[in-house]
Amino acid sequence: MARTIVITSGKGGVGKTTTSASFAMGLAKNGHKTAVIDFDVGLRNLDLILGCERRVVYDFVNVINQEANLNQALIRDKRCDNLYVLPASQTRDKDALTQEGVGKVIDELREDFDYIICDSPAGIERGAMLAMYYADDAIIVTNPEVSSVRDSDRMLGILASKSRRSEQNEEPISEYLLLTRYDPARVKRGDMLSVEDVQEILSMDLLGVIPESQDILNASNSGDPVILMEKTNAAQAYRDVVERYLGEEIPQRFINQKGFLGRLFGG
Amino acid sequence: MRLLDFFRTRRASSASVAKERLQILVAHEHAHRKRTPSYLPLLQKELLAVISKYVKINPDDMKVSLEQNEHEEILELNIVLPEESPKKARKTN
Numbered sequence: 001m002a003r004t005i006v007i008t009s010g011k012g013g014v015g016k017t018t019t020s021a022s023f024a025m026g027l028a029k030n031g032h033k034t035a036v037i038d039f040d041v042g043l044r045n046l047d048l049i050l051g052c053e054r055r056v057v058y059d060f061v062n063v064i065n066q067e068a069n070l071n072q073a074l075i076r077d078k079r080c081d082n083l084y085v086l087p088a089s090q091t092r093d094k095d096a097l098t099q100e101g102v103g104k105v106i107d108e109l110r111e112d113f114d115y116i117i118c119d120s121p122a123g124i125e126r127g128a129m130l131a132m133y134y135a136d137d138a139i140i141v142t143n144p145e146v147s148s149v150r151d152s153d154r155m156l157g158i159l160a161s162k163s164r165r166s167e168q169n170e171e172p173i174s175e176y177l178l179l180t181r182y183d184p185a186r187v188k189r190g191d192m193l194s195v196e197d198v199q200e201i202l203s204m205d206l207l208g209v210i211p212e213s214q215d216i217l218n219a220s221n222s223g224d225p226v227i228l229m230e231k232t233n234a235a236q237a238y239r240d241v242v243e244r245y246l247g248e249e250i251p252q253r254f255i256n257q258k259g260f261l262g263r264l265f266g267g
Numbered sequence: 268m269r270l271l272d273f274f275r276t277r278r279a280s281s282a283s284v285a286k287e288r289l290q291i292l293v294a295h296e297h298a299h300r301k302r303t304p305s306y307l308p309l310l311q312k313e314l315l316a317v318i319s320k321y322v323k324i325n326p327d328d329m330k331v332s333l334e335q336n337e338h339e340e341i342l343e344l345n346i347v348l349p350e351e352s353p354k355k356a357r358k359t360n
Contacts, residue, residue, distance in 0.1 A: 146285050153293050190282050197286045201293055 002110040005117050006135040006173075008159075010151030012122030014143045015180040018216055020119035021049045022227035022235075023139070026242030028083035029227075032114040035074065037086040037105075039131035040121035041096050044088035050077065051223025052085055061089035064101030070108055079228065084113075094126060102130045124158060134164050137174045139207060143181045144193040149201055152177075156202065176207035178241065183212045184257040195255050208241035210234055211254040307331060314344065323349060 007020045017040075024036035037060060038046035047053040052075045058068035063086070070086075077083035086105075089096060109116050120131035132138060138159055142152045159173050160166055166173075179195055186192040199206055213234040219226035227238040233254055240250045311331040318324060328347035333340060 146289055149289050150292060153296065157296075187282070190280065193282050193285055193289075197282065201286065201289045 002113055003115055003136045004106060004110070004134050005115060005137045005139060006120055006132045007117060007139050007141060008120040008128065008132055008155055009122065009141040009148065010124065010128075010155045011143075011148045014141050014148050015210070015216075016122070016141050017046050017049050017119055018220070018226065019139065019141050019178060019180065019210075019238075020046060020117055021225035022238040023242060023245075024115075024117045025050075025077070025080060025083055025225045026227050026238055027115050027117075027246075028077070028080045030242060030246065031082065033082045033084075033112070034115045034117065035084045035086060035109050035113045036117040036119060037109075037131075038088035038119050039097070039127045040119065041088045041127050042090060042092050042094075043121065044090055046119050047075075047085060047087045048223065049220055050085055050225060052077065052087075053223070056087045059087045059089040060105070061091055061093075061096045063105055064096070064098065070105065079224075097126055097130050099130060099133065103134060106134045124154075129158075129162060132159055132163055132173075135159075135173050136165070137176065139176050139178050140202075140204065141178050141180055142198060142202070144179060144183075144187070144195075144198055146193075149193065149198055153202055156204070175204055176245070177202060177204040178207050178210065180210040181212045182209045182254065184255060188257050195252070206252070207244055208237060209252060209255050210237045210241075307333060318346065325349070 005023075007016050007023065009016050017038075020036055024034050028034040036046065036050075038044050039060075040046070041061060044059070047056055055075050058073035060073070062068040063070055063073045074084040074086055077085065106116060118131040118135065121127040132155075138155075140152045140155060142148050156175060159175060163173055165171065177199065179198055182195070183192055187194045195206065195209055211233050213226075213232065215229055215232040215234050216226050219229055219234075226232065226234045227242075229235045237254050240253060244250050311329065314331065315324075315326055315329055318329070324346060330343075330345040332343050332345075334343065335341075
């Protein structure tokens with residue numbers, strides 16, 4: 001049975017697309033056939049983060065408008081055969097996505113894929129609402145910072161009332177907290193909200209913590225999802241996240257400040 | 268030493284201030300989020316049963332609603348009585 005997962009946050013710039021790219025690649029590398037959809041119509045970027053920007057021919061809106069079929073629009077990743085990308089369109093038409101059209105595309109993907117990852121745009125406009133509407137699970141990407149935490153809480157309220165599952169009185173969407181750009185040293189100094197603080201405020205299950213890392217910028221520069229930069233902390237953190245999502249019990253890492261030796265030899 | 272301690276405690280507080288502000292905010296926003304309490308349909312059913320003992324009314328002529336604003340909650344019960352006594356009973360709580 002396929003599962004649809006939305007990566008959302010409310011606030012922009014917290015790491016939704018970075019997470020979508022690495023999470024989707026991680027699932028695919030674990031042997032699951034995975035499709036990742038960019039819902040940010042007008043401002044597509046997932047293609048760039050995954051390094052397939054020059055292979056975009058048709059997009060999500062073309063498929064909805066039946067100007068292309070799904071197989072024509074899906075881009076197969078060159079590094080992993082199990083991963084497919086459905087890019088967003090660059091149209092400025094805000095109404096390009098329709099609930100019915102998105103539903104049809106997701107239904108068609110569900111027949112063929114194990115996981116469908118919906119990369120939500122920031123905000124609570126149509127693209128963001130539709131990215132979450134058909135979700136079974138939601139990963140709430142949050143930075144340990146006041147505006148991000150507040151927006152995450154707001155998204156939890158919307159997930160609970162404006163999704164297909166809530167409207168049809170089905171079991172609610174499972175919500176997972178992913179804390180990104182975490183800096184244990186600043187937490188220790190009392191300058192940054194801790195994992196426990198954010199969990200307590202949002203009362204959510206923690207899926208993982210991604211440490212603040214220079215490698216994320218390097219990864220996006222080269223168009224490789226950071227999970228493929230195997231030796232880096234960020235990649236290890238994302239791999240843990242994928243395995244935890246798949247049901248493995250993996251202890252949390254990267255939430256404590258590194259010791260002297262760790263700092264000397266670590267990335 | 269004392270000067271150092273002063274700076275330390277001040278520094279340590281910024282995250283805890285953030286936490287406190289967020290907790291207040293989140294609690295406040297959650298209170299606003301709750302719209303229809305789950306007891307409302309049952310309340311309406313039981314009220315209808317009691318009123319029907321004395322007056323014959325159409326179930327559609329009874330409305331129970333709960334409104335919330337910043338300072339108070341208003342439970343409104345609106346019953347339209349049948350033709351022979353065309354009065355409107357209205358109770359506000």
